[in-house]
Amino acid sequence: MFSKPNKPVSSGPRAEEASPRKAIACSLIAENVSLAGDLVSDGDVQLDGSVKGDLKVAHLSVGETGQVDGAITADFAEIRGRVVGTITAKTIRLYATAKVEGDITHLQLSIDSGAQFAGRSIKLAAPIAEQLSLVAEAAE
Secondary structure (H helix, E strand, O other): OOOOOOOOOOOOOOOOOOOOOOOOOOEEEOOOOEEEOOEEEEEEEEEOOEEEOOEEEEEEEEOOOOEEEOOEEEEEEEEOOEEEOOEEEEEEEEOOOOEEEOOEEEEEEEEOOOOEEEOOEEEOOOOHHHHHHHHHHHHO
């Protein structure tokens, strides 16, 4: 009476039809390269040259010779070179050779001894689910 019909269950494309996500190679901006304009990538970027413009990438690594004059937005940013502009990322690490002039917005921030940082450190707000649980606890 309440039994389910005997029809095949489809869970999407067959395994042989589904293609795995193509691996994206790390993009390199070499030491002898200067870029004027915005840079957008959903992959990893190693910057050893200079960029005058905004960067929006998944993972940014600014090498010791790397220079950025603009805003950086990333999931993860590690800075060894010079940045003039804001940095917004979930995780930011400033190495001893880093020189940053601008505000940093982050969930996690690590600054090595010797790094130079002139600006404000602003902690990203906690995710909404965490905020709601804190409000519920406070109401009790």
